[in-house]
Amino acid sequence: MISQLSWKIGGQQGEGVESTDRIFSTALNRLGYYLYGYRHFSSRIKGGHTNNKIRISTTPMRAISDDLDILVAFDQESIDLNAHELRSGGVVVADAKFNPTLPEGIDARLFAVPITSIAEELGTSLMKNMVASGASWALLGLPLEVFNKAVEEEFGRKGAAIVEKNVEAVKRGSEYVLELAGGPLEDFRLEEADGKQKLFAIGNENIGLGCIAAGCRLMSAYPITPASEIMEYLIKKLPKFGGTVVQTEDEIAAATMAIGANYAGVRTMTASAGPGLSLMMEAIGLAGMTETPLVIVDTQRGGPSTGLPTKQEQSDLNAMVYGTHGEIPKIVIAPASIEDCFYDTVEAFNLSEQYQVPVIIMTDLQLSLGKQSCEELDYDQIRIERGKLVKEAPEIEEKALFQRYELTADGVSPRVLPGVKHGIHHVTGVEHDETGRPSENARNRQLMMDKRLGKLAKLEIRDALRVDAPHEAPELLIIGMGSTGGTIDEARARLEKGGRKTNHITIRQIHPFPTDLLTPYLERAERVLVIENNATAQLANQIKMHAGHGEKIRNLLKYDGTPFLPSEVYQACKELN
Template sequence: MISQLSWKIGGQQGEGVESTDRIFSTALNRLGYYLYGYRHFSSRIKGGHTNNKIRISTKPIRAISDDLDILVAFDQESIDLNVHELRSGGVIVADAKFNPVVPEGNDARLFAVPITAIAEELGASLMKNMVASGASWGLLGLPLEVFNQALEEEFGRKGPAVVEKNVEAARRGAEFVLEQAGGPLNEFQLGPADGKQKLFMIGNDAMGLGALAAGCRIMAAYPITPASEIMEYLIKRLPKFGGTVIQTEDEIAAITMAIGANYGGVRAMTASAGPGLSLKTEAIGLAGMTETPIVIVNTQRGGPSTGLPTKQEQSDLNAMIYATHGEIPKIVIAPSSIEECFYDMIEAFNLTEKYQVPVIVLTDLQLSLGKQSCEMLDYEQIVIDRGKLVNDLPPLEEHKQFKRYELTEDGISPRVIPGEKGGLHHVTGVEHDETGRPSESSVNRKNMMDKRLNKLNGLHITNAIHVDAPHEQPDLLLVGMGSTGGTIDEARTKLEAEGIKTNHITVRQIYPFPADLFAPHAERAQAIVVIENNATGQLADQIKLNVGFGEKTRRINKYDGTPFLPSELYKQSKELV
């Protein structure tokens, strides 16, 4: 038996690839396996090659695999584009309809299954996805009743007749391929799963759930890949808790609506990707000047302009740190796992109200859309902190106004919601005094700037950096962010096996950069290797700017639209020793 296996399905977009992957992986999750998925899809609704890859393991995993064991192909293009990933002795399950051919020089074992023909016999060619899933399930020798339960969950709302037809499609796919293969393939028999209950979700869904748990009741957003799923998740759920989602006419309306809702006392957010964040930057400055809380999610994708809307990249750091004219305090945090996507959203809402600054939650496409196993979430950890939101104000002296922007020792002023007795104040995007009234006094200007910029001096976030540092003086300190953590750890395993000492830091607090936490680890390392999905080394530049050690900082950059593979990081890191 084996401890892990990699499976991929490919075809034309809109052909059922996504639903095949979803049901296949959901059934595996029911058995208790750990899963890590990666979606390669075109930036159009229908047509163009797409594939979904799932890594299945008996132990926790947080990276896509270098190779591939089983490829399910709906067309020849899927074979031609992906066959190079197949390990020696790998398997292709292909639709016999297109007379599949294995390219020369590859020893893959081909099973031509009449996938479309079986589906059409059952009344609908769309059911070919279930025939293909059943064939895969059969080769793995897994219990078909578990797969049938997943089918019932997927199609139950359509009635028993639809469920029965899909169950039959899966059964016939399994029977056909097992007859060809002479039974389940022994070399692909997975060891038993640990049986623990796990969640299986994408980062966007986890962030939506985190926002809901944090008390968010308004989301204003405009659809954009790869952030749209957050909005879609909350559209279905927020109304059940007295909230609402507003699909706005554009990105500017989305953020200004969210700012207005927060000003009114309702926890509100918006979410977008790079092009949308470009449009939101003026309003981010408004939130900074008026000290109004706002949570913004940026799911990074390939840029600039429209760029690569459906591909992996981590190139928005500089934009999130420096965007908006003038100078305002802000917080940028970057979750690195599905669990952190959930917990970080709760922390983001607490931070934005505690410090009264914009908080940006920065993810990347792989973390946002890659479906992964996730430990059960601990709702007991949820704590709501609304900062200096006050009510029952003491009576003001006659002719005095509430000091919404009062100069305080920690730089954070009391905040009220509209209608609070005694809380009347002026709000404007121009410079203002303590009561909010416009002021161009040079003394006031300096006082207000200092107040705003110093309010993050006491900032503390949970796990600003993740540190795995077994060595006092490592050869390499490997540094990453976002979705790269698991891939770095797998590369480290190979490096350590060859006697190369490595420590690993995942930076989660992007801005303000946690220099005091990072510096001691950087100082002890022989070389610092910063790994990021962009061309210019934006995280490496932040380390050099805030910590130093530029002379021993090395960069591994990938910006072709695909995530890092463990083997790539191993080879490139080894060359830097």
């Protein structure tokens, strides 16, 4: 028996690939397996090759696998594009309709199943996804009743007749492939899972859940891949908590609406990807100048311009840190796991109000859309911190104004909501004095700049660095961000087996940069390898600029639209001098 297995389904977009993956993984989740998914899809609604890959394990893991055990193919293109991933002795379950063949040199077993024909016999070719699912499930020797339960949950709202037909499609696919194979494949039998159902979600859903837990009651946003799922999740959930989602005409409106709502006291956020973030830059500057809380999620994708809207990249770091004109304080944090997506979202709202600054949550497509098992969330950790929010302003002289931008020792001024007695003040995007009145006085300008920029001098978020450093003086320190952490961990495990001493740090506080925390680890390492999905080494350059040690730092960059594989990281580390 084996402890983990990798399964992939491929076909044309709009052909049922995603629903097949969803039901297959839901059934595995019911059995208690840990899952990690990666979805390759085109930037169009229908047509173009798409595939979903799921890694199944009895123990936690946070990376896609190097190889593939089972490929389910709806067309020959899926075999031609993905067969190279198959391990020796792997399996292809393909629709007999297109007379499938394996590319030369591929050592795999091919089972041609009349997937489309069976579905058409049952009434519609749309059910071919259930025939294919049943076939691959049967090869694993897993209990069919668990799969049928997932089918019932998927199609139950369409009525008992539809459920019954889909269950029959699963059965027919299962029976056919078992006759071809002579029964379940013994070398593909998974060890029994713990039976505990895990939360199974994408990062965007956990961000949405974090918004609700943080007290967010308004999302203003414009749809864009790969951020739209946050909006879709909150459209369904926020009304249950007295909140709402407003689809704006563009990202500029989304950001300015969020600023206005936050000024009024409603916790509000927006979410976008790189192109939308570019449009928000002037509004982010307004939030910085008016010291209005603002939470933005940037789910990075391939750029520039429209770029690769459905592919992996981590190339917005410089834009998030430096994008606005002028100089304002802002916070950029980078979740490194699906659990982080939840907890960091709550923290982002608190930080934004405590420091009265824009906070950008930096994710990437793989972390945002890769569906995976998640440890149970601890809601007892949730705290709502609203900073220096004044509910009752002190009495002031007639015609005097509230000192909304008062010069304070920590740089954070008292904040008052509209309508609070004695709280009237000016709000403007131009430079201003302590009451908000416009001012071009040179001395005032310097004081206000120093006040704003000094707010974050001692900022340190929860787990600013996620450190796994068993060695005092490692041969190699590997540094990453976002979704790369699990991949690095797997590569390190192989390196350590080979006798290589390695430490691993994931940087989660991107700005202000945690120089003091990182420097000691850089000093003790012989070599440093920084891993990131971009072409210009944006994270490595931040490290060099803030912490130095450029002579030690090497880069592993990937910008072809796909995530890192453990083997790629392992090989790069092994070859590093």
